[in-house]
Amino acid sequence: MTPTSTPRAAAAPPAAPGGAPGAVISVAVMAHPRRLDRARELAAAFPQWPATVAVDPEPDGPPTTLRAARAAWAGMPARATHHLVLQDDVVLCRDFAARLAAAVAARPEHPLALYANWNAWNGSATRAAALAGADWVAAVPGEWTPSLALLLPRADVLALLAAIPADSAEQTPDDIVLHRELTARGRQVLISVPHLVEHLGDLSLIGNDAYGPRHSACFADRTGPAAGATPRDPATGARYPRWQPWESSPYAPTLLVHLHRGEAHAVLATPDGPRHLTVVEYLRGTGLADAATRAHRERTGELPGQPTEYPGLRAELWYAGYLLGITAPPDGPAPGDPVVRAALRTLALGGTNSLGPVRRWADQHADRLTELVADGVAAGRTHRRRNGPPTALTPSRTAALAPAEEIWQRTPVPEET
Numbered sequence: 145m146t147p148t149s150t151p152r153a154a155a156a157p158p159a160a161p162g163g164a165p166g167a168v169i170s171v172a173v174m175a176h177p178r179r180l181d182r183a184r185e186l187a188a189a190f191p192q193w194p195a196t197v198a199v200d201p202e203p204d205g206p207p208t209t210l211r212a213a214r215a216a217w218a219g220m221p222a223r224a225t226h227h228l229v230l231q232d233d234v235v236l237c238r239d240f241a242a243r244l245a246a247a248v249a250a251r252p253e254h255p256l257a258l259y260a261n262w263n264a265w266n267g268s269a270t271r272a273a274a275l276a277g278a279d280w281v282a283a284v285p286g287e288w289t290p291s292l293a294l295l296l297p298r299a300d301v302l303a304l305l306a307a308i309p310a311d312s313a314e315q316t317p318d319d320i321v322l323h324r325e326l327t328a329r330g331r332q333v334l335i336s337v338p339h340l341v342e343h344l345g346d347l348s349l350i351g352n353d354a355y356g357p358r359h360s361a362c363f364a365d366r367t368g369p370a371a372g373a374t375p376r377d378p379a380t381g382a383r384y385p386r387w388q389p390w391e392s393s394p395y396a397p398t399l400l401v402h403l404h405r406g407e408a409h410a411v412l413a414t415p416d417g418p419r420h421l422t423v424v425e426y427l428r429g430t431g432l433a434d435a436a437t438r439a440h441r442e443r444t445g446e447l448p449g450q451p452t453e454y455p456g457l458r459a460e461l462w463y464a465g466y467l468l469g470i471t472a473p474p475d476g477p478a479p480g481d482p483v484v485r486a487a488l489r490t491l492a493l494g495g496t497n498s499l500g501p502v503r504r505w506a507d508q509h510a511d512r513l514t515e516l517v518a519d520g521v522a523a524g525r526t527h528r529r530r531n532g533p534p535t536a537l538t539p540s541r542t543a544a545l546a547p548a549e550e551i552w553q554r555t556p557v558p559e560e561t
Contacts, residue, residue, distance in 0.1 A: 170220055237339075244258070259339045260335050275469075277477050279392045286418050359490065367483045406460060409423060412545065439523040474528050489513075
């Protein structure tokens with residue numbers, strides 16, 4: 145079901161900061177006046193590169209990220225070959241600049257997203273890539289471009305600025321505009337695995353709080369220190385983690401396991417765009433339901449205090465893990481791998497992030513829920529090793545599936561208490 149990918153390997157020393165030979169990275173932080181101090185702190189973190197702060201030129205205008213984003217992209221200096229735009233509410237991982245330089249050295253021709261939301265399709269793609277041992281995952285067609293921390297080669301920046309002139313009155317969010325313009329030019333965005341920034345999750349200035357806390361699907365600083373000795377950059381002395389070489393082929397899963405408001409879905413790529421069905425429906429449709437049910441009964445126990453609003457949440461999480469395991473490469477990293485574990489941890493947290501009391505319950509039981517998902521992954525991978533990948537759904541069955549966008553309107557949000 146999913147293409148193979150070269151697993152993470154021991155790192156070779158990357159190029160010195162600056163990325164690929166001849167590369168010049170510049171940085172801009174897009175900011176609202178209310179967050180100007182934080183934006184300046186972020187810009188000051190890059191003494192080795194040109195870094196500026198771009199303030200929304202019309203902060204009292206209709207809420208939109210596009211104005212500040214365009215100003216940030218327009219701040220690319222003439223000598224820059226690559227331009228990074230950060231939003232003002234991100235936290236950088238340890239050794240961010242060195243890791244970014246190595247990423248540009250490895251992928252100088254690609255747009256590089258350094259974050260994906262834990263409850264977005266791109267977050268689900270990140271989990272699939274982590275289980276495949278990949279350093280990169282292709283951004284999901286049909287979803288917005290992750291823009292909290294996005295690096296573009298110079299030609300992409302110039303094309304974007306030409307498409308959105310400075311006097312444009314467009315108010316479309318910048319992540320949707322970026323997806324539109326990059327897709328129109330056939331540009332493939334790659335998302336780093338793990339992610340190099342975390343979202344603070346502060347009060348949204350553009351009305352995104354209805355989606356609940358918005359965090360990374362796999363933040364690098366949650367993956368723990370690398371085991372054993374790691375090489376140092378000769379220019380700065382900075383250590384590089386073992387996943388740092390960014391050498392694996394980009395991973396492009398054709399099936400995403402997506403948890404939204406406590407319900408697990410399988411999102412499939414089709415010629416007509418992403419389609420979805422519940423994970424249980426997928427297992428039935430591929431003849432795997434009986435095997436999954438037997439494994440579920442044998443391996444799992446009850447979690448105390450399971451929320452009464454969602455009594456089936458434990459099962460949804462386990463079956464989501466099972467489908468992740470059965471569609472992942474059988475020789476990929478184990479659930480205990482630090483990057484995999486960080487990714488699996490956010491399945492429950494991101495998938496309940498807009499459910500108020502259930503979200504708080506998930507926070508309290510995050511370690512247990514991670515073990516539950518990991519148990520499902522192990523069971524699914526065992527089945528895969530013994531029996532091979534699942535049988536594909538028939539074309540007629542796939543064609544009859546509902547558009548995946550319907551997931552977002554599917555389940556009502558309980559009131560906060």
